[in-house]
Amino acid sequence: MEHPKARLTPVVDEDEIDLGRLMAAVWAGKFLVTMAAIAGLCTGILYVMATPPTYQADALLQLEERAGRLALPEAMQGLVGNDPLSVTEIEILRSRSVLSQAVADLNLTWRAEPLRAPVFGHLLTRFDVPLPELDALSGYARTTEDIRLEHLEVPATWVGEPIDLTITGNDQFRIVTPDGSLYDGRIGETLALDGLDFVLRLESLTGAPGRRFVIEQISERAAVGELRDALSVAERGRQSNVLEVRYTSHDRAQAQRVLDAVLQAYVNQNVARSAAEAESSLQFIETQLPEAERALSEAERALSDFQQQRQSVHPEVANEVLNRTRNLELARGSYTELLARAQELRVVRASNVGNVRVLDTAEVAGTPIAPRRSRILALSIILGVLAGLGLVFLRNWMRRGVQGAQDLEQLGLPVLATINYTALAEARSSRKSRTPILALTDPTDLTVEGIRSLRTGLHFGMLDARTRTLAITSSAPDAGKSFIAANLAVVTAQAGQSVCLVDADLRRGHLRRYFDVPRDALGLADVLAGNVSWEDALQEGPVPGLFFLPTGKFPPNPSELLMRETLGELTQALSERFDLSILDCPPVLAVTDPVIVARSAGATIAVVRYGVTPTGEVAALQKAMEAAGVRMSGSILNAYDPRRQQAGYNYNYNYRYSYGARRR
Template identity: 50%
Template sequence: MSRSEPDSDEINLGQLLVTLWKGKFWIALCMVLGLGGALFAYMNTPPTYQADALVQLEEKSNALSLPSSLTSLMEGGDPRSVTEIEILRSRLVLGQAVAALNLDWRVEPDLAPVIGTMVARYQLPGIDGLLPQRFARPGEAVTLAQLIAPPLWVNQQMRLTVGEAGSFVLTTPDERELQGRVGEALSLPDIGFTLTVAALSAPAGRAFTIRQISETMAISSLRGRLTVSERGRASGILEAQVTGTGRADNVRALDAVLAAYQGQNITRSAAQADGSLQFIREQIPQAEAALREAERALNAFRQQQVSVDLSMETQALLGAVTLAEAELAELQRREDALSQRYTAAHPTYRLLLEERGRLQARLEALRGQVGALPETQRQIVNLSRDVDLAQRLYTELLTRAQQVEVLRASTVGSVRIIDPAATAAMPVAPRRNLLLALGLMLGAMGGIGLVLGRNWLRKGVQDASEIERQGLPVFATINYSRAADTSGRRKGVLPVLALDQPDDLAVEAFRSLRTSLHFGMLDAASPTLTITSAHPKAGKSFLATNLAVVAAQAGQRVCLIDADMRRGHLWRYFNLQRNQPGVAEVLAGDRTIEDLMLPGPVAGLFVLPSGRYPPNPSELLMRVQLRQMLDWCAENFDLTLVDAPPALAVTDPVILSRSTGATILVVRHDATAPGEIEASSKTFGAAGLRLSGAVFNGFDPRKAGGGYGYGYGYRYEYKQRKS
């Protein structure tokens, strides 16, 4: 006996396509289900809208053409996009937006389970009679004018139930029920709770959940809805987007965020001017005192010396020294201001230090020239220089104080809103076409997986060649016939296909089997044939009955014996009594076969039922009466068919096979596994017997190669027939 060939590791694309084509109805069904699921998800998902705006980060400039020294003092460097994005998403900015729009208030309607969003979005017919009154319907909302919750009630839910004529009932977190009306403040002064409902558009019985969340949660929620990114690289253009289920709410939220961001930017720019102005005002009194002291010293010296004349050269030297000292003082003030913002390693700071070094060297040279003058002229030069320097410094500070005040008043910030917040008419999610296409694709993938999975899990034989690889010749292939399908008939008479529909394709296969057996049994010891199967419901009784009928129709004398003394049901094909005496009584020696043989529905056909179910069927089959009965049949009939129990369930078929001329195995398409065929052959081989061949029964071309599976479970056991 040959063993089954090992499966090939190669993928047969042709067979795969055939499998998928045969399972096209499963695939189509899964695609329809996927499409339906996607449609349900689309209808049951609230639409998400997106508001967007554009912000330009401008370079800070001085529109008043201030001196370079003041411009250098006021510049703060261009804000980088990454820095501004983080500022825009900061708690400072978002907190102002939350406070401006009361985004820490939450009002949510009660939604029905599973389909709540769909019910709240669409007018579904007949839904009012199916769902409780508290669940939301389309167009219903509650608008709050004021909500102040005590700390213990923050993040706690309060239930608002709509009443008649603008009234409502509020159930607080501590289970108190408060009566309220639209437009009237509902308060609990002892704990600091206040609620004012501005509008209520819902019928009586609707329920809403109200709560005030913490500021941190509100800011986190707004930050999760806000996205900020830079358009292009180093463009200085920021795109801000806010997503949510409300179109108008998104626009208001984004406008509030941008207003807070722009406000803090202006405040930040003005803060630099305020710092500079404060520094200058602190220096003015000191400069004025220095000027007065220098003038007093000069006047005192002149009164002491009565009159001192300065030459032109001395006056020029005095002017140069005074100018150098004034410039040095200016550099010192600039250094003091820069030291508050930069370190000594900053390029601007280093340039200032280099310039101061050069100026100090020049001043030292001029002072050397002054030291060479006569004593009186040198004293008057120094005193005049101090007065001039103090005067210049005092005047410069007054001028710069006025300029900084003008600059602070004209501060506009470095942020400009290019496009204000706006939202498109269509939601950004869910995308209907994409969702439906995805559902269709997933349904197709699921259907293909189902078909391939069922095909992979299928254990039954699909082709007669699989039987032949087990070493058994196939005498015939019996096609599946819907008219002969008796799987759902547990009671009543079973139809004989060869009599009811003689033109059926399966009946023609029985005629072919009759011919094959005629030539296949020429060398058999006797014209007796055992018909068995590996498992129940393989169709052996159906095959034995119809084969007996077509053989009798061909002019043969045929004897059909029901040797299944456990669960035999050939009596149902011939409308016999369930307790009709038969094989059991003959083997027990109670009756003779001649007395119990019954004529069949066709001339030349005789039937011997199984008889009452005995308690020891295997022992009865081992008696000598079995061989005597079969020998008598061989002498009196041209063909004797013995319907035996399944070979893998009991040992009866092996015993019967010893006394008959041939044995065939009925293999059910898509039900009998190759391993069961091999196990059946080994069962007979262990007893020194062999199967003569097999019949491939119930072959359905629609299932051949398709993704169909077949599962079964059985317990083939003795049934005691009631007397």
């Protein structure tokens, strides 16, 4: 009969998203999420430590308007976007003509550096991590290796090809050229190869014998491209004509040297450009000076001749004198201005001054700009947490548990009873001390009512069984079989039947906690070993008619002990003595013990936990039983709760069994 309280159970739409269920899923997988976050943090720390720091040098330039530049009205300046002067100078600063000069000044086409170990090479050199002195590792850099080139020339076919250099002794080295040839050299001496345009001279070389270095000459175009990629130029403020120049490098000193070289090349080119413009303008003015001087002389002569010829003063004569005087003044002004401009251009040509002024020279900040440790570590933790959450949800999705009786019936396994979930029983069963029996502490609970329904179903279902013994098992731990076995024994005894509950888990059985039986009490293991009779090993239960046979001391060979004929004789004797004997067996997918016990039992049922036990495990349990010739009598859907979604719960696979289990 349906319990009245069962009608109050709410039905939840499975398609709705319940934040409580999601939080339950996260809480169930909190250990995995925590481990993923720690792993993400460790990965972030390792990445920060293994990544070479990036330094940035910065400088400021001021641009001055050139004489003669077109000045737009203020109302029209917004129409042209950026200031034309800054836009032009930025492109000039990043041009190949400027950068190639810096490349040539610093020999940026040369590359020479120690050979670092793959992936964690910087980490090993930064923290002086000791490496085993093996031949395969002896060439990798530690912390003291350094190389400086004084001169390098390679054939055109070797440009971009690495040259391997190995220290062979005191001030001695050996190189392997791209064609595979070997050559020996000394520090400070020029190594030139006959028939090849190859010249190498080392300024210094530091390292133990066997350490390897890589030397390479790249093309000027490639060096300019790398320099341009690491260089950034922007105007500070709108129409301020102040340019901020930045350059990044893994070498702090190199960043400052390169930026200084770029600025110097740019300033020199600007000065040269200004001098060239001054020279061109001066040449034009010098061609115009004779014509201006001739015009001045003609104006002076015309005025003098007219004044000598016309001594009288008439209005017409006065007007003509005024006109010729005005022409003379204009010619004199043009000639004087050309002379002044020519003198100014001569000064500009000789002064080596352009329209660019360096406000701040290149300087490198004390701390690197990358990697950004705090940001990387925070992001690593966030990604670790997200990865952990993803693993939790993926694991629960892949372990989709049984959602109802229809899932079990589709597998051909009839459901004998559905036991409601109770948080009280869950909490009590997790204690390591004595575990109360729910049928005694709260007999009106819906869970106990479901177990009474199971008792009724078994009473009629086992009428044709060869013995009145029932084996209860599951596919994996934490399905609740021991809880059901203990409470089923109590409610059956309360119905007036004689019941014997046997703990058949000879590896990790814990039914004794329900009956407060000490660990060293005699039990099934002792009976099967022939050390005691089963009557002497029985313990009286808390209900009249209920007896309990504990596991006894855990044996080193439980499977071999169960395979003895004594087990069959015991189940037969119990069937004759009791109305029902319940054998609590270990999980089928963990060990073979339940298969052995089930062959001697009259009926075998499997406990399936709602939303936790995957249907694949139930199918595997059936297959294992069928392979041993055992027919499953049915199943029990345990911990059913329509308010709970299976993704929010998990179960533990740490239910370990071993033939050498320690005695408890």
